[in-house]
Amino acid sequence: MPIYFDNNATTPLDPRVLEGMLPYLSDPVYGNPSSVHRYGRAARHALDVAREQVAQLVGAEASQLTFTSGGTEADNLALKGFAARQPGQRILVNATEHAAVIEPAQALSRQGVQVDFIPVDDRGRVDLQALEKELARGKVGLVAVMAANNETGVLQDIPAISRCVRDAGAVLHCDAVQIAGKLPFDMQGSGAQLVTLSAHKIYGPRGIGALIVDKTLELDATQQGGGQERGLRGGTENLAGIVGFGLAADLARQELNARASHARTLRDRLEAGLRRVPGTVIFGDGAERLPNTVQFGTPGFESETLLMSLDRKGIAVSSGSACHSGKTEPSHVLLAMGVPRELALSAIRVSFGQSNTIAEVDRFLEVFEGIVRGISAAIPNRGSVL
Numbered sequence: 008m009p010i011y012f013d014n015n016a017t018t019p020l021d022p023r024v025l026e027g028m029l030p031y032l033s034d035p036v037y038g039n040p041s042s043v044h045r046y047g048r049a050a051r052h053a054l055d056v057a058r059e060q061v062a063q064l065v066g067a068e069a070s071q072l073t074f075t076s077g078g079t080e081a082d083n084l085a086l087k088g089f090a091a092r093q094p095g096q097r098i099l100v101n102a103t104e105h106a107a108v109i110e111p112a113q114a115l116s117r118q119g120v121q122v123d124f125i126p127v128d129d130r131g132r133v134d135l136q137a138l139e140k141e142l143a144r145g146k147v148g149l150v151a152v153m154a155a156n157n158e159t160g161v162l163q164d165i166p167a168i169s170r171c172v173r174d175a176g177a178v179l180h181c182d183a184v185q186i187a188g189k190l191p192f193d194m195q196g197s198g199a200q201l202v203t204l205s206a207h208k209i210y211g212p213r214g215i216g217a218l219i220v221d222k223t224l225e226l227d228a229t230q231q232g233g234g235q236e237r238g239l240r241g242g243t244e245n246l247a248g249i250v251g252f253g254l255a256a257d258l259a260r261q262e263l264n265a266r267a268s269h270a271r272t273l274r275d276r277l278e279a280g281l282r283r284v285p286g287t288v289i290f291g292d293g294a295e296r297l298p299n300t301v302q303f304g305t306p307g308f309e310s311e312t313l314l315m316s317l318d319r320k321g322i323a324v325s326s327g328s329a330c331h332s333g334k335t336e337p338s339h340v341l342l343a344m345g346v347p348r349e350l351a352l353s354a355i356r357v358s359f360g361q362s363n364t365i366a367e368v369d370r371f372l373e374v375f376e377g378i379v380r381g382i383s384a385a386i387p388n389r390g391s392v393l
């Protein structure tokens with residue numbers, strides 16, 4: 008049986024979610040939520056229910072939530088919508104953000120917005136002193152710090168960060184794509200005024216996400232159209248996707264504790280096994296991390312080789328962020344943490360989901376150790392392991 012250990016890249020659609028989506032893909036609910044007739048009203052009702060469900064997952068108000076085509080669009084909307092509404096404001100970005108934040112920040116920088124990066128420590132946590140220094144160096148409009156890193160799973164202390172950001176009169180954007188549904192995340196408690204979510208990381212469909220905007224804040228739309236989503240995101244709503252997102256969020260909220268403790272059991276077993284492989288380094292070790300994520304490096308081995316060998320044995324993992332695969336450059340996340348280039352190039356990310364089992368972890372460890380041993384035997388001075 009193949010083993011899927013790449014749930015931070017995407018999760019399979021929960022069959023309960025699929026079942027709930029089907030009536031919105033053809034019959035009986037095919038209306039456009041903007042239409043005033045009964046078909047439209049039925050669609051509008053489904054949209055409103057889903058908005059509540061998604062907002063509830065992160066303790067937000069439904070009226071603050073805008074559906075987008077995914078986490079990437081929500082991150083883009085947060086940064087570009089803010090910059091368009093408050094031109095000339097400086098933006099600070101955590102160095103380990105996902106490309107969905109870094110790329111729009113760089114695009115804004117090319118357009119003349121002052122963008123600076125905030126460093127992290129060797130465990131991947133935002134350096135609070137460096138953040139305070141940057142905030143004191145000149146007026147800042149927006150700060151972007153993710154709640155949990157997609158590669159290492161490292162959690163940021165968002166409440167502490169948001170206190171610094173608010174004291175400096177700036178706004179905090181928090182990409183909560185990876186934490187939502189895995190650990191409790193409460194928008195109010197976090198202090199963030201902008202929060203990004205995505206459905207396909209929580210067993211919902213792809214191509215649907217959300218940006219939650221605190222009611223004290225206004226953004227400019229980056230996509231104009233028929234005034235949908237309170238004018239913040241024009242375009243006929245992806246109703247089936249939205250319904251699926253709502254159902255997935257509802258299930259994630261109800262099952263959060265069970266999912267987290269299941270993932271923690273698998274992670275602890277995997278880490279105990281990896282610690283027996285000499286030289287193996289778990290990135291972000293000692294920092295608070297997502298219960299389902301382990302990223303590790305094995306000096307002297309290339310992640311692409313390991314990944315392909317694992318794939319041949321039916322085990323799917325990632326070498327870091329799936330969005331970066333194909334590039335042989337080491338992960339910017341690991342480099343920002345000060346991980347040496349060669350070690351960073353050996354990174355493998357395992358991310359568990361609901362259906363993974365202890366037996367799969369044991370099989371992974373057996374196969375991984377076998378691959379490492381095989382490569383070491385074939386090329387004796389390659390790698391310091393085994």
Ligand code: PLP
Binds near residue numbers: 016082153155
């Ligand atoms: N932000 C983070 C932290 C992610 O992990 C991802 C997906 O990998 C995204 C944003 C992008 O979300 P989407 O795939 O829904 O565009």
